[in-house]
Amino acid sequence: MLAQDQPVEWTPKAHDLLEAAAALFYERGIAAVGVDTVAQHAGVTKKTLYDRFGSKERLVAEYLRSREEQRRAALVAALDEARDPVERVAAVYDGTRAWAAAQPVWRGCPVVNAHAEINTAGHPAYPLVAEQKRWTRDLFSGLLVYAGVPAEHRDALATQLLALLEGAQVVVGMGADPHGFLRARDAGVALVRSVLA
Amino acid sequence: MLAQDQPVEWTPKAHDLLEAAAALFYERGIAAVGVDTVAQHAGVTKKTLYDRFGSKERLVAEYLRSREEQRRAALVAALDEARDPVERVAAVYDGTRAWAAAQPVWRGCPVVNAHAEINTAGHPAYPLVAEQKRWTRDLFSGLLVYAGVPAEHRDALATQLLALLEGAQVVVGMGADPHGFLRARDAGVALVRSVLA
DNA sequence: GACGCGGTAGACCGACCTGTCTACCTTCGG
DNA sequence: CCGAAGGTAGACAGGTCGGTCTACCGCGTC
Incomplete structure (x- = not known):
């Protein structure tokens, strides 16, 4: 078995495995997908999976890490296009919307979904979630x-903007409103403007 | 086995089972909890579980139904205390906060968490989630x-208020801000006021 | 006193789970 | 030419999963 804190060796098949695992875990749920299924979808043997990742938990952690990497990349891309302070806040919602749209299906925030399934504090994905x-x-x-x-408004407003962003991901993910990200963006901008005026 | 659409017979032990199942499913995740564990925590045999609910899926559906019943009761209780239109919007956040506080632990919206684990459209809990x-x-x-x-503002604003409510549940559930519900309430009130002015 | 009912106790089934192992094949660098 | 590395194929182990089943018990009611 791969040592617990030893980094993953990113051979080509390791990438295939992560890709397959990410899609399956996100679309079907983590516990609902077995390692045999992941290996099969990656066109790889179970032994290769364990040679590269050492455990399913570790594979889950890498899945979340890579998704979060994608997300932050989409955020900086959107932020790079905005210089106006309020527009930069709006860019966070646009970047998240773009990231969500890039997924073949959107079922809400992967981290929130993973949090629903991970109970043991010892899980290697736990610190990522937190x-x-x-x-x-x-x-x-x-x-x-x-x-x-x-400064007196900053903490409260940051929480409100975060709630809008998380809520938009839920709203869109559960099909309550396809324009959730745009609506959240408008609300966020309005809230920021109201404390600047 | 209990017929699929036949209503559950609510014997005392059936209530014990639902109570145990609700706590376990919510706190540990649905897939992570086996029927043996539920039966054991309820002080009941597995046979009784199957005599009353017929399947684990059915038990899950009843768990979500009962939690949602609790939530709506908390909402009407909070709404009954407010007559002012804007205060009634605020009451939804207060009611949700009270409902969340009534749970021994808060790990986010049970429906969102269940949605992360339920992939098959045939699941008896599916319509409830939707x-x-x-x-x-x-x-x-x-x-x-x-x-x-x-009317022109109503749809967008409803989505924004919903996003704030869902987001607050996530924010509090993941420990990002313990005052999430109060912050969301303030933001919701501000948004409503801004379109009324 | 017979019967139905809600329940206990616990064995049992087949499927699936994570994880390990042996044996072999291929490719590539020194 | 050799050996290490990445991989395939597939059996295997031990455990848990959802779900079924038989046998029995206690209680209330015709």
């Missing part, structure tokens, strides 16, 4: 500093 | 009519 929302909140917080939002 | 967000959106929609929000 860190992700904090990171996004800090992102908003920084954008609010840049926008000149007074 | 209906729930629509119902809540309709609730906001009705409150906005009552508040005199012009």
Whole structure:
């Protein structure tokens, strides 16, 4: 078995495995997908899966890490196109919408979904889950500093912007409104404007 | 086995089973909890479980139905205390916060969590999941009519209020901000006020 | 006193789960 | 030419899963 904290060796088949695992875990749920299924979809033997990742838990952790990497890349891409402070807040919603649209199917935030299935604190994906929302909140917080939002409003507003972003992912993922990201963007912009005025 | 659409016979042990199942499914995840574990926690035999509910899927559906019943009861309780139109919108957030606080642990919306684990459209809990967000959106929609929000703003605003509510549940559930419900409430009120002015 | 009912106790089934193992094949660098 | 590395094929182990079944018990009611 692969040692627990030893990094994954990214052979071509390891990439195939991650790709297959990511799609299956996201679309069907983590516990609902067995390692045999993942290996089969990747066109690979189970032994190769264990040679590269060492355990299913580790594969899950890598799945979440890679999805989060994608997301942050989409966010910086969207942020690079906006210089106006309020537009930069809006860009977070646009970037998330673009990231969601890039997935073959959208079933809500992968981290939230994984959180619903991971109970043991010892799971290697646990720290990733805990860190992700904090990171996004800090992102908003920084954008609010840049926008000149007074410190007394900053914490509350960061939470509100984060709630809108998370809520939009849920709303779209459950099919309650296909324009959820645009609506959330408008609301976020309105909230920021109201404390700047 | 219990017939698929035949109603559950609510004997005392059936209630014990639902209570145990609800706690376990919510706190550990649905797939992670076996029927043996549920029966054991309820102080009941597996046979009794199957005599009353017929299948695990059916038990899951009843779990979600009962949690949603609780939630709507908390919402009407909060709504009954508010007559002012904007205060009634705020009451939805307060009611949800009270409902969340009533749970021994809060790990986000049970329906969203279940949605992450349920992939098969034939699952008896599937219609419940699909209906729930629509119902809540309709609730906001009705409150906005009552508040005199012009029709052109109503749909977008209902989605924004729903996103704030769902987002607050995520934010609190993942520990990103313990005051998530209060923040969401303030943001929702501000958004409603801005279209009324 | 017979019967139905809700329940216990626990064996049992086949399927599937994560994870390991042996044996062999291919490719490539020194 | 050799050996290491990445891989295939597939059996295997031990455990858990959802679900079924038989045998029995206690209680209330015709």
